Amino acid sequence: MLDKDLIKKEIDKLPEDILTEVFDFIQFLESKRESNLLAISCQELSAASFQRIWGNEEDAVYDTV
16 A cells, blocks of 8 residues: 555656646545545435335335346
């Protein structure tokens, strides 16, 4: 596993014009992570509501599909 110091050393070796791309990529990774966390949070928050809809005897036949 890489540690932050190793990554920082590699970044220090890069030319200045590449740093913008590195920064953009870091922001992309953060955005992607936040989107995933948001989606997971929404799923967890809506689980109880959907359980009332899907967790009933009338629709039990669809549980095996």
